Amino acid sequence: MLAELETGLVALIKASALGSRLRQVDSLPDLEGDSLIGRFTTDAPAVYVALGSFPVRNRYVRPRFGIACVARNSRGHQAARHGDGVAIGLYEMLDAVMALMDGAVISYGADEAAGFEVTSCDQVASEPLFQKGLYVGVLQIQAVVDMPMPPFLDESSLAVFQTFHADFDIEPHQPAAEHAKWLHEPADYSSSAPELPDTLTLPQE
Known part of the structure; x- marks a missing residue:
């Protein structure tokens, strides 16, 4: 809705x-x-x-x-x-x-x-x-x-979950403006970068 x-x-x-x-x-x-x-x-x-x-x-x-x-x-x-x-x-x-x-x-x-x-x-x-x-x-x-309110979510209508990506930032943290750059497609690492990126791709049937 x-x-x-x-x-x-x-x-x-x-x-x-x-x-x-x-x-x-x-x-x-x-x-x-x-x-x-x-x-x-x-x-x-x-x-x-x-x-x-x-x-x-x-x-x-x-x-x-x-x-x-x-x-x-x-x-x-x-x-x-x-x-x-x-x-x-x-x-x-x-x-x-x-x-x-x-x-x-x-x-x-x-x-x-x-x-x-x-x-x-x-x-x-x-x-x-x-x-x-x-x-x-x-x-x-x-x-x-x-x-x-809309009815309960029909899970059968959702697309298959394939990939999860996370960026980890360790203290001292970068400001939120830098975090926003990492979310761009493609990610903008020109002025900062996450300490550790993690991408998990699930096996598809």
């Missing part, structure tokens, strides 16, 4: 008039710190979708997502916020996403769909972002009604 909702939100933005004015529309990258800021700098103007915290009660849920809008403009902060007629600005992106998401209905099954409403907008104030000329706003959206 959750994966289908996130995928549906991304697809809705891509198919909209806003999507054609963006360089990237995707789920939020699994990065942090300098790695995430680097991705924002490369991708802007961009919109990312990420699952947020949401209430669960008596096997009913009300999913909440964050829609992050990222703008950048070399002509200065006002152009980055307002747009300049060439590159879209942050406020234009927020306006468009609010209009698109408030009342949006996303399918997550053959006969199942969830309606969403916009509940808040947060500006991200960060000196590292401003130093890169980046301006970020995050819209919070939530399902309008409680939804039943």
Whole structure:
């Protein structure tokens, strides 16, 4: 259910008039710190979708997502916020996403769909972002009604588990930004490397 909702939100933005004015529309990258800021700098103007915290009660849920809008403009902060007629600005992106998401209905099954409403907008104030000329706003959206939790997982629908890979980091630990580089495909060991990698491939019938 959750994966289908996130995928549906991304697809809705891509198919909209806003999507054609963006360089990237995707789920939020699994990065942090300098790695995430680097991705924002490369991708802007961009919109990312990420699952947020949401209430669960008596096997009913009300999913909440964050829609992050990222703008950048070399002509200065006002152009980055307002747009300049060439590159879209942050406020234009927020306006468009609010209009698109408030009342949006996303399918997550053959006969199942969830309606969403916009509940808040947060500006991200960060000196590292401003130093890169980046301006970020995050819209919070939530399902309008409680939804039943999905049924228990059908294990027969899962693909066969084939390979497990782990990277071990021994004290003194590398920062999380370095750990994130090791998760790239292929892994980025340009500035650090795990103390011990371990890959286990299971025999297949």
